Amino acid sequence: xxxxALKAAVAALALPLTLGxxxxxxxxxxxxxxTTFLSGPGAVFGVPAKDAADLLVAEINAKGGIKGAPxxxxxxxxxxxxxxxxxxxxxxxxxxxxxxxxxxLSSSTCLALAPVIEDFEMPAILWDCGTHRIFEENDFDYIxxxxxxxPPNNVSxxxxxxxxxxxxxxxxxxxxxxxxxxxxxxxxxxAMQALDPDIKVVAELFPKLGASDYSSEISRLxxxxxxxVFTTLxxxxxNTFIKQASSRSLFNNSTLxxxxxxxxxxxxxxxxxxxxxxGARGDSWFLGPRTAHNPEHTKxxxxxxxxxxxxPIFPAYHMAQSVTALQQALEKxxxxxxxxxxxxxLAGMDGLALDNFTGQLTIRPDHxxxxxxxxxxxxxxPDYSFPILKQMTYIPAELITPPVxxxxxxxxxxxxxxxxxxxxxxx
Amino acid sequence: xxxxxxxxLLDGVAMSSVLFLLAVGLSLxxxxxxxxxxxxxxxYAIGAYGASLLGQYLxxxxxxxxxxxxxLLVAVVAGIVLGFAVEKLVLAKMYxxxxxxxxxxxxxxxxxxxxxxKLLFGVRPYFYDAPLVLLGTIDxxxxxxxxxxxxxxxxxxxxxxxxxxIFFRRTQTGKIIxxxxxxTEISSTLGINTKKxxxxxxxxxxxxxxxAGALASPSTSIVPGIGAEVIVLSFAIVATxxxxxxxxxxxxxxxxxxxxxxxxxxYSEFTNVIPYLVMALIxxxxxxxxxxxxxxxxx
Numbered sequence: 001x002x003x004x005a006l007k008a009a010v011a012a013l014a015l016p017l018t019l020g021x022x023x024x025x026x027x028x029x030x031x032x033x034x035t036t037f038l039s040g041p042g043a044v045f046g047v048p049a050k051d052a053a054d055l056l057v058a059e060i061n062a063k064g065g066i067k068g069a070p071x072x073x074x075x076x077x078x079x080x081x082x083x084x085x086x087x088x089x090x091x092x093x094x095x096x097x098x099x100x101x102x103x104x105l106s107s108s109t110c111l112a113l114a115p116v117i118e119d120f121e122m123p124a125i126l127w128d129c130g131t132h133r134i135f136e137e138n139d140f141d142y143i144x145x146x147x148x149x150x151p152p153n154n155v156s157x158x159x160x161x162x163x164x165x166x167x168x169x170x171x172x173x174x175x176x177x178x179x180x181x182x183x184x185x186x187x188x189x190x191a192m193q194a195l196d197p198d199i200k201v202v203a204e205l206f207p208k209l210g211a212s213d214y215s216s217e218i219s220r221l222x223x224x225x226x227x228x229v230f231t232t233l234x235x236x237x238x239n240t241f242i243k244q245a246s247s248r249s250l251f252n253n254s255t256l257x258x259x260x261x262x263x264x265x266x267x268x269x270x271x272x273x274x275x276x277x278x279g280a281r282g283d284s285w286f287l288g289p290r291t292a293h294n295p296e297h298t299k300x301x302x303x304x305x306x307x308x309x310x311x312p313i314f315p316a317y318h319m320a321q322s323v324t325a326l327q328q329a330l331e332k333x334x335x336x337x338x339x340x341x342x343x344x345x346l347a348g349m350d351g352l353a354l355d356n357f358t359g360q361l362t363i364r365p366d367h368x369x370x371x372x373x374x375x376x377x378x379x380x381x382p383d384y385s386f387p388i389l390k391q392m393t394y395i396p397a398e399l400i401t402p403p404v405x406x407x408x409x410x411x412x413x414x415x416x417x418x419x420x421x422x423x424x425x426x427x
Numbered sequence: 428x429x430x431x432x433x434x435x436l437l438d439g440v441a442m443s444s445v446l447f448l449l450a451v452g453l454s455l456x457x458x459x460x461x462x463x464x465x466x467x468x469x470x471y472a473i474g475a476y477g478a479s480l481l482g483q484y485l486x487x488x489x490x491x492x493x494x495x496x497x498x499l500l501v502a503v504v505a506g507i508v509l510g511f512a513v514e515k516l517v518l519a520k521m522y523x524x525x526x527x528x529x530x531x532x533x534x535x536x537x538x539x540x541x542x543x544x545k546l547l548f549g550v551r552p553y554f555y556d557a558p559l560v561l562l563g564t565i566d567x568x569x570x571x572x573x574x575x576x577x578x579x580x581x582x583x584x585x586x587x588x589x590x591x592x593i594f595f596r597r598t599q600t601g602k603i604i605x606x607x608x609x610x611t612e613i614s615s616t617l618g619i620n621t622k623k624x625x626x627x628x629x630x631x632x633x634x635x636x637x638x639a640g641a642l643a644s645p646s647t648s649i650v651p652g653i654g655a656e657v658i659v660l661s662f663a664i665v666a667t668x669x670x671x672x673x674x675x676x677x678x679x680x681x682x683x684x685x686x687x688x689x690x691x692x693x694y695s696e697f698t699n700v701i702p703y704l705v706m707a708l709i710x711x712x713x714x715x716x717x718x719x720x721x722x723x724x725x726x
């Protein structure tokens with residue numbers, strides 16, 4: 001064999017090997033760490049979110065993954081406590097066992113974990129936590145949030161409530177005694193009083209998270225008869241409060257308003273009062289008009305119901321937003337090589353506009369997504385064993401979200417009754 | 428103002444009934460066996476899950492007087508089975524060990540029960556309120572109260588208190604148990620089977636914990652973690668009352684219930700710390716609890 005022929009033979013033999021090595025790199029799994037509540041009371045949100053992630057990732061992988069890389073989800077349970085989650089993340093990141101993060105059902109997880117992820121220079125999407133502090137107090141290069149935040153949740157429902165019930169004069173709040181409950185109440189109360197300075201607060205109650213009995217609080221609210229009872233109680237607490245309050249006819253005289261109430265509709269079924277004003281923390285709801293004729297959305301709802309026996313609630317949509325945003329960003333900005341993952345993620349996430357079965361959102365220069373907020377009024381339905389929403393209205397994001405570079409506190413001072421003129425609700 | 432006083436009183440009494448039922452089982456075991464039974468929270472949760480699920484399965488949404496039989500049956504069966512099993516398999520091996528090991532063993536039982544509940548019942552909240560709805564509401568000064576919380580539970584709490592006081596003061600078994608509390612060694616030399624007494628007492632305490640859970644279940648969501656919520660509050664009540672003193676437990680529950688409901692109407696920022704504020708204030712004045720006694724430690 002000539003020298004040339006030998007070289008050619010070696011090259012011919014080697015070529016499949018190098019090609020094989022190249023495609024093995026593209027087929028290395030994309031390991032995504034996901035923090036959510038898998039146990040404890042938060043599991044009512046965390047497990048539906050996990051179900052949504054598993055469903056969507058299975059579909060992504062069935063279609064060949066993201067740029068040929070199969071997605072692998074690694075779950076961290078937030079119920080074990082912040083210290084545990086941070087420690088677990090550090091272990092995974094140090095050992096090189098995770099490439100990206102989708103983090104934070106709870107605001108405390110986001111606030112504790114985001115700086116650590118940033119230190120590791122790892123791409124991350126915050127998927128559910130609503131604290132406005134995350135980007136107001138920090139400047140992150142690698143962290144984005146596809147989930148919405150507390151101010152738009154509450155300003156939107158305040159606008160809707162006043163447009164729907166302009167005669168309201170008194171409000172009361174019953175919210176869990178921790179940051180989420182207090183921040184949401186503060187946001188709602190400030191908005192209501194800015195939009196209508198005649199509004200009086202007659203009671204501010206903060207029972208502890210996980211309280212099993214609201215009898216005294218309900219008695220007080222029954223005696224005061226506020227026009228509006230605002231609550232961000234969730235999970236078992238919301239079920240207990242609604243059931244106890246309903247059995248004592250509290251909502252005969254007061255309208256229930258809840259910016260996160262959508263998640264309780266299926267749990268409570270017909271025990272959920274009619275005429276309540278409910279938000280879904282974003283523009284996603286399984287019967288929302290915007291996605292009513294979207295075949296991908298119909299498939300998602302059917303698959304989710306088949307898998308879990310329930311319709312998707314907002315945590316499931318929040319997770320879906322993060323997973324689909326991640327997919328879209330990487331498909332757009334990433335070349336499929338491990339060494340360019342971070343660069344590709346950042347390129348793809350910058351200015352991302354998502355418009356799919358989860359609704360619509362846009363990522364701003366400060367890495368925060370903005371989206372409209374769907375609000376509606378509960379009504380019993382012959383087609384479902386729980387109340388659904390009528391008079392659904394999407395409150396536009398730009399009216400209800402603090403602009404880039406402005407803190408929530410500064411922006412709240414600019415709210416005035418004039419904002420009501422810019423909003424029309426469905427009749 | 429009069430309305431606030433009346434409502435505070437009514438809410439206070441309703442709440443104190445629940446607190447008493449919650450704490451009395453722990454008081455009994457703590458008082459007799461000197462063991463801080465952390466598994467008390469787990470038994471409470473089992474009683475709640477059992478009553479809720481069995482009621483839903485056997486009787487359904489409409490509810491009937493049978494619901495109340497189910498509540499009691501769940502408490503009796505769970506109390507006997509769990510109480511016997513835990514006492515024989517775990518505690519009996521720990522009586523001659525240090526207190527801290529005994530507490531840790533009950534903590535281990537609690538953790539096992541917590542995870543067992545999640546495996547068996549899942550993580551979604553359960554709510555079965557048929558017994559509560561059955562008894563209807565009562566209008567007091569224009570405010571609707573449920574008869575279950577305002578009338579039924581206080582009556583049950585009083586019955587439990589009376590039964591325990593009669594049992595311990597008027598029956599032979601009760602007096603034997605008191606003798607064992609007073610001095611285990613001498614009781615043993617007098618021919619009392621102290622091991623059996625411990626078993627009976629633990630079963631009774633477990634029954635009371637399960638009963639509290641079963642009775643609370645129609646008015647609240649049953650979720651993972653309800654057991655843990657109960658332990659700290661029960662301990663605060665028992666410590667304030669004085670170990671093993673049922674009347675003290677009832678009085679402490681009343682004080683805390685009234686203080687809590689008054690704070691809801693007046694300064695609601697304090698409501699969550701009220702039970703522990705009451706505990707701290709009483710223990711400062713009476714370090715062994717309202718009816719507790721200083722005891723000599725035996726070396």
